Amino acid sequence: MAAKDLYEKDFYKILGVSKSATPDEIKKKYRTLARELHPDKTKGDAKREEEFKAVSEAYDILSDVKKKNEYDEARSLFERGGFRAPTGGQNFQGGDFGDMFGGGNPQDIFANLFGGGRRGPRKGQDLQTESKISFRESVFGTTLELRLSIDGTPAQNITARVPAGVNDGAKIRVKGKGANGEAGPGDLFILLHVKPHPIFSRKGEHITMTLPVTFTEAALGADIKVPTIAGDDVTVRLAPGTSNGRVLRVKGRGISKNGTTGDLLVTVEVQVPRHTEGKAEEALKAFAEATAHEDVRAEFIAKASQ
Template sequence: MAAKDLYEKDFYKVLGVDKKAAADEIKRKYRGLVKDLHPDTNHGDSAKEEKFKAVSEAYEILSDPKKRAEYDEARSLFERGGFRAPGGGGNFQGGDFSDIFGGGNPQDIFANLFGGGGRRGPRKGQDLQTEATITFRESVFGTNLDLRLGTDRGAAQNITARVPAGVNDGAKIRVKGKGAPGEAGPGDLFILLHVKPHPIFSRKAENLTITLPITFTEAALGADVKVPVMSGEEVTVRIAPGTPNGRTLRVKGRGITKGSHVGDLLVTVDVQVPQRVDGKALEALKTFAVETAGEDVRAELAAKAKQ
């Protein structure tokens, strides 16, 4: 990409964030955008496809602290008209920049953002980026990606990339030497990963989370309940008598293995209230209500509302 094309692009505007936005804010904004714009959910929508490419390009720069700093510095100089032609002429139109860059060229600043390297000596080829979608299970246990990528010359190459266990949505993996060719060897290929949601599991760091429906009687009286885990097995969790709705139980060592660390499974209880009660069950509940009529569970509510 030409320097002029790059510095004229406002990547912050593309992502809809402030120039001082923190890394986590940029990441959240990016994830929200790609969820809506991803080609897998917008087949044939060329406008969203172009927007998706622009968002991915912006995130590639702003998610990398070094690239972001270089981009901010170079763009700031261009915006201030810092690059002038020889003799104090107009703004950059391909003039001499030796007075500012010590014999270099601002083109190289932008080239570095995309793996172009410096001006001296043979250059490695440009780094390339592609995207791939994997399942939640594959993100937990790892997988091999088989990709078929086109080249500038129209040929295609088959690439196998290893996705390590425990990767997050939005993670990048690098395949060395699979980028564009160059005098000093090819660049690298970066694969941006999108993880599909799972029907029942989610994650918090290296912990897996699941919501466990239990009956009113199991919550009131206590019970031993089976819970599925990602390996396909089931584990038993003990529900203590009087367990309230929303309580979270921890099953050690049943989360995500990432390096030497193993996360846990966090089980959040969801008490199911029956929609209809008849017969003996109804009579038993009425008796229970009479026997507990003296207990006011909302006694402190009114007092706290006045504070």
């Protein structure tokens, strides 16, 4: 866009608001027009797309207090036929823009007026890499030792601390290990992938597991030792008649994070023998005869007829 065009455009008229409109009124008007003119709605209507761009440009200026004040001042001076250079107090009248700014590029000066001019030194670009950790490491934390080449430099060793309780997909930041820049290097982000554990899983801050038990343990009750993620065992008590799928809770044996500790949730899975022979088969037949009077599906059938 030519520099002068910035001030020849009446952004208030484009948005349909008065010069005294409040920020809320400007925002409300913009949202209304943006919904009406959005390309997803106008479906390739070139004219409406141009209107959408103009409305967006107007809102970008008028919604920013600093830009709006500078726009108002500069537009007022242009309408009166004069302009004050942004970097000094000298006034210029009408005429050639090149004369106004001593042969400089007026577009650069206008861009600078709207905050788009030269910026100070920037930090280097942030970089990202990935790393896999075990489920146990995600629970208790670990230290990663990575060897990376950044910006084509020779590979360097990078140490990163993984805090306890991180989730799969979490990112950790290593300050100052990104790409180099005038104002110093950026940061390095490490995307973590937690490898599944063959026994333990996670539900929030709780650790979950499925415990296989025998039919007789579930029927008669039993005290069973189960492993924990910490490496020791705890004993869980099955009450007589424990049903398949029941969840037993071991307090405080989950994940410690942010000052709280979850629990170990143990789901009972009754194992039914695939083959029975000899005394085991005889015992089961005797059990079936002894409990033949119990109709375990009576309530189930009754509910079906409701």
